[in-house]
Amino acid sequence: MLRTHTCGDLRKTDAGTQATLCGWVDSYRDHGGGLFVDLRDRYGITQVVFNPPDTPADLIEASKDLRAEYVLQVTGNVEPRPEGMANAKHKSGEIELRVTEMKLLNKAKSPPVSPSESVTELPGEEIRLKHRYLDLRRPAMQRAMLLRDKIVKGMRDHFADEGFVDVETPILGRSTPEGARDYLVPSRVHPGKFYALPQSPQLYKQILMMAGYDRYVQVARCFRDEDLRADRQPEFTQLDLEMAFIDDDDIIAVIDTLVEKLAKDLLGLDVKLPLPRMTYDEAMTRFGHDAPDLRFGLEIVDLTDLAPKSEFGVFKSVVEAGGHVRAINVPGGAEHYSRRGIDGLTEFVKGFGAKGLAWFKCEEGDKLNSNIAKFFPEELLAEMATRLGSKKGDLVLFSADKWKGTCKVLHALRTKIGEEMKFYDEKAMSFSWVTEFPMFERTDESDNPQAEGRWSAMHHPFTAPLDEHVEFLDSDPERCRAKAYDLVINGSEAGGGTIRIHDADVQSKVFSLLGIDKETADDRFGFLLEALQYGAPPHGGIALGLDRFVMLLGGYDNIRDVIAFPKTQKATDMMTEAPGEVDTKQLKELSVKVDL
Template sequence: MAESMKGLKRTCRCAEVTKADIGKKVTLMGWVQKSRNKGGIIFVDLRDRSGIMQIIFENGPISEEGFEKAAKLRSEFVIAVEGEVMARSGAVNENLATGELEVKAESLRILSEAETPPFPIEEDSKTREELRLKYRYLDLRRPDIQRNLIMRSKVAMLTREFMSKEGFLEIETPMLTKSTPEGARDYLVPSRVHPGSFYALPQSPQLFKQLLMCSGYDRYIQIVKCFRDEDLRADRQPEFTQIDMELAFVDVDDVIDVNERLLAHLFKEVLGVEVQLPIQRMTWKEAMNRFGSDKPDLRFGMELVDVSETVKDTEFVVFKGALENGGSVRGINAKGQGAMPRKKIDKLVEFAKGYGAKGLAYIAIHEDGSWKSSFSKFMTEEQMEALIKAMDGQAGDLLLFAADRNKIVWNVLGALRLELAEQMGLLDKNEYRFVWITEFPLLEWSDEENRFTAMHHPFTMPMDEDLPLLDTDPGAVRAKAYDIVLNGTEIGGGSVRIHQNDVQEKMFEMLGFTKAQAHERFGFLLDAFKYGVPPHAGLAYGLDRLVMLMAKEDSIRDVIAFPKVKDASCLMTEAPSPVDAAQLEELGLEVEPQAEEETTEE
């Protein structure tokens, strides 16, 4: 039966006990990790968020009644123990911070008994994720998850401290906002007071933080929840957390400077890692041409090589067709993979098709310098040798080629480069390679909508020298936009905002908005701009992604306390769920049952 604390006070956490405490009395409280009864002595591993302490119960120092109580302890019982800190009498456990110590129990209280948990509470759990997320409150007891959430808390605290010293003010923006459906889908919230009208949960505080700049607050920061009703992906959350900021009277270099120093501070304080400043910068065009990605992983080479010029006179119809249609032929060199079995190469071909390729051409160079190829019969010996030379092909290398429109070639080879790096063991989680990607295209053409769409958002400032191109060649206009990338993952992005009325009007015109449509969606911001708006710029980090990389995890779910799964549901609370008819009636809503698909029996 559970006992009360009866005035008992915890003196410290389990792993806060040190050698300096030997001979002192302590009171520890936590969960039983495991219990081992050796007859006259019982060993209990007591766990709390700090770590584990070994407790020993001997029949002598603790009363017979207390010893019998200790014999009943099972995994996950919550207990309070008073006792003396001692050097371990048995073997030292080098895997524990407290491995040289133990506490000899003098009294025991069982604060709560526990049923046998549905899976072991242990590091690097092999339990399937669905079960762990159903019992997330148990999963959160695992030391590795606890370390991740402690790290997340530290990152948030250090960010607030650092930014406060840099003159940033933390200001909260609303959670119930106006829907502006330019971008991902909004989560909508019906209004009871205004029947038929809806709030939206914010995809980001973008408009409000720009308004704060108009209001003279100069430097704003917020660690804020954002919401996007996006299509399902394994590692995407419908709600996520941003470190959101905006600065007035600045340009690109000012934003980059403060953020580089913030990142260096976080990595030094949390991981003891020195980030070399300034961080490398690369234009979007260079990143796409070299790595096939605007979030390049710089921990390894295998860069794309444009061989269009080398193959322009060949009769190979795949290369020829791509070049005639204004595309390109590019390749990557997988060093030392020339002996890759045909089955494995076929799998790479299928992988490439998933990214839009019609196929994948290859040359495998044998150790003796001879080669086999999927397309050599369409080329002369001299053309093949020139191609291998252009790719710096050496004995034992595997050369892979894609030919199509640039966008497809980049997508295919960018993804293939990462897939091969994974297979070849080139991705070191202990290495942190940052890069700023700058000068993104301002606009991208949408075939679906038959118009230009904003690559970032409609308030991004074009580069000054490209302003004349808005009328003549809008697709060539570069933006004052920048992303910060770490190990092939975009962890943050932002831009300088438009603060001139004529440029903003031009931007809306490019995006196909009439003045009335622009005003309907963004009227309150455009009205605010009439009353004096400073030049301003901002950036937002994905806090979940940043901590995931710092913690060397593969999924953001491992750094979020209560994450959703792929279909945006919570396995623990079973949200989303139906609501009472009375609640719907109050909101003036009716749920139409989905029509079941008709099935015919044979």
């Protein structure tokens, strides 16, 4: 080893000993007779001092040529810092290393991304990603990577203790579309045929249940060719598990104890179990979203039955057309949002499909007032205020639209206002479950005009319906709810899973509703369907998005900050410049012709 200690090891109790450190020059200060250097590695920072009488004159002279990010090996005497000079920010802040020997291991150009923690203004993300090797030296990035490591270890330990078997599933598989587009890999030895990179290990882990491995787990790499957002990547990692001879409560209980363990070990939080649960229908009714942030209130109140009692044309026409009038009451909102602020909220909701924003301010005597108050009788205003729980200083915001439209607008408002008015502690953590999702949803005709009116699976075609809803597969598919469950952290989906269909008749009915005929089913999923005929146990599972899990537990805003080598929102690697062109010879070997 080139070092005896790391830059985070030495303490006051080591005073009087000799140590050798290796690291990067974080900063340097020339105080006349010598040089003070902060030497950094991933463990911390130690101040090393080039000063007589410890340091020979030639080393003091050589130290003057040191620059940021030079790589050094230094040996010296460990001494307490002078009285009043300790640095409480660093673990080794009570001591300094007085250099007796130095070896310059490597020089460095002036870095376009400074890893020094003292630098508060970072360059743009593209520059950081282009020089990711420098960005990853930053203590903030290293903390993210170490947190990720601890979370993965905690997950592995937890599931090992629970008797799960870690099994690797293939990366090269068959294309079986699961919603997003596949990444395809051409086969050289089978011209004209393609492998697909896995969107998830879904089918393989179900096969493992039929093979008798009743508790499977894997930290799995997955790939989806989809549009990107701040919390999405084309390649990502998920904690994937499957269990046999269980129901949804068993899956949820296993994840509950994992959340309890990680929250305690990593954040020092005591999480009360079982985690709160609500159905999908309840979540949409109360919060307008299937992943509600429970750190604050602002619950939606339905006023559809009261709207026709007003003379306000917008509300009346929406209700007559079968729509809904719903609202949120914002405590203190009338004082926080001026008329100009409300105009800003109005423009904001237009981005979510709203044509405008009706509002009331609660004034003296809990009376609602607005520019549209003249259309509402006094007794109706009083009834609305009572139902909303409005008090003086509150602001009421309405959405009048179809059900999904009101959900979209009020969820967006709730999220924005909750953050702007600081209705919750940013460091607070809320864990909950949303269950019993719809089995089916209508295909978006904007993506496929020919599929208008058809059903598509909200999760995947192997999701089991609630036992009491199996009859709805024949009579009313829209009412059918699934044995599906999502883990929600601070208003973001952190993972989701389902109990799978293991009954051939039920599976056939689901395929039929989805427009998947026998020939298509055999072509896409034949190996799974055949396996189901050889004694398939009841089974189900869940996948936690590891990248998003780390982002949420660490309090990061961008998923790229918790991935060592992420892609941009255009799915490019700025450092390696992937994807890139390949030469004609390679394409010919793969029987691939590029037609742009």
